[in-house]
Amino acid sequence: MNPAQPSPVSPLVSVVLPAWNAAHTLGDALQSLLDQTPAPGAPLPDFEVIVVDDGSTDSSHTLLEHWRSGHLLGNRLRPLYLPHGGIVSALNAGLSAARGTFVARMDADDTAHPQRLSRQAAHLFNNPQTDLSATCVTFGGDRQMAHGFAHFVDWQNSLISHEQISRARFRDTPVCHPSVMFRRQCVDKWGAYRDGDFAEDWEIWLRWLHHGAAMDKLPQQMLVWNDAPSRATRADRRYAREACDRLRAIWLTSWLKENNPFHPYVWVVGGGRVARQRLAPLWQQGVVPAAYVDIDPHKIGNRVQGIAVVGRAALPPPGQCCILNALTAHGAAEEASRWLTETGHHPGQFLIV
Template identity: 25%
Template sequence: MHYPLVSIIVPFKNTANYLPECLDSILEQSYANFELIIVNDHSTDSSKAIVESYAKKDSRIFSYNTNGQGIIDALQFAYSKSKGTYVTRMDSDDIMVPNKLELMVTALQNTGNGHIALGQVSYFSKEGISNGYYSYEKWLNKLTRIGTNFSEIYKECVIPSPCWMVSRVDFDLCGGFNSNIYPEDYDLAFRFYQKKLKCIPCNQILHLWRDYDDRTSRTSKHYAENYFLDLKMSYFLKIDYHTDRNLVVWGAGKKGKQIAQKLIDQNISFNWICNNKKKIGKHIYGIEMQQFLLLNTLPNPQIIVTVANKDEQRFIRAFLHKLAFKAAEDYFFFC
């Protein structure tokens, strides 16, 4: 087996309580040919001292301070210092399982460029894991197990961050960390999708996600719901929307209204449907709400589904299936 260099990119800020466990999990990898590019994003705790103590003991660790501000600047700076044939990310509060790098490198070597190596993930927390996070973990791992992650990219981030690895060639093709759009991990997933990289199935847990109250994804405004929806709509209109088809929004709840407003703001015409008898015939933002049965007669529709209720989603999928509509081509679930 050939052992190409792997660049592990790690930004950190005030994670002193978790860094030793994270760094130990990296240094204990069964795959040894890696460089750890770790960048301090203005920490005010003992994080920097911890990293420097590890760097003195292991020549594979390269420690830097960023002159920028925030995780995106740190990622961009770290990548500029990297040299690996393969590229992956790591969060400074998470844990790698011992054979994570080995399995990912092997997967990429077996498939070649144009692919993303993935792993299943598992949350852990002293306080226990909420039903919402457990559901996300279960859903994401199901996609990863069969490599169909991109089929539901408009629901949530379908690339388990930071449990992915790609060749440097493919990473650069997708723009690397150059984008300044938040949430940065979801934006990167969309760029992988846009460049048609293929997900390599994986049936093993390779990464442990730590959850705690002041984790960045919980506290930063950059990970608020409106950022996610803006990102979804931007890439949908760029990648999958066809102007010669009849665009349809299914659902008039909070997300349906938000999407409708965004389409109106961009002067994009659409039909608005639902299966709620109380709303049919009413006008919202000047647009009449129509019955979902409109799809029986509307020529060549393309549907954004914004209904979150699981039972309703099953009904919608069954109805669209009867019409021979194809997922991720004719219809897209945004919830």
């Protein structure tokens, strides 16, 4: 590891940007950081860019040295050159090298809006109770070819407040990882990235939220999140559905033990095969489905592995059960959430999973 000689004055923001064989996109990512400008009422913070080259075998090293020797980013650019060890070791090396009070994330195939750093730094500076500031993002791909991922981006962009992020965190990762900026002390309090059979970003947000982290999101789209064919969520088994289901089960069980007065029993809105498969690891953790709630008359009255499938009228009154909204079809979970709210179930009494 051989970072560039840092400035003797610590910056306010450290941008941690891991890169592996990303020479074809890294220049655009760096240019977007070079082009950072103040936002109205928000000065541009002093920042450094820590590019963690994770053992690249393409021309990434040459590109980084060109940027560093050419002073395109001045003394802000601090490349780290590591043997290839994967995303988690690269991220944690970047965190260890970061000197900023705030840490911003970015990936080598994404580009930042010119006001991103100024807006997020001002957000954290002006809201001391906020631990992590994310932003909405622009989907950088073909919506026809990648409609599933585009819908996921739209879903993430709909979660703005801490309450929305917290309640939806068991459905999927509620913030776009390369869009976040967080306080360095979060790592000191709740730990860095962990390596394992799970998505490292979803795991760290679940862990931090479990321990009380406050997260919210700027409504502006401050990052272009590009949908590359080599994106880890496509290629890495840790992002496969089965791995996500196991991760969800671990942290959801912990939440239910602390917050469900009817533990281990839950009522599940959604009795379809996909919902049952997603929640199967939760039952292995000792949580017990009291019933599956469905609207399909062909399913109501059946039993699935001994668990009754009932209609919506059979759901206990508000305050007398814990509800998991497990519908996965497009728009179904949102419709069920509206129905639950309209029938008196406070949003804090049901989770979207």
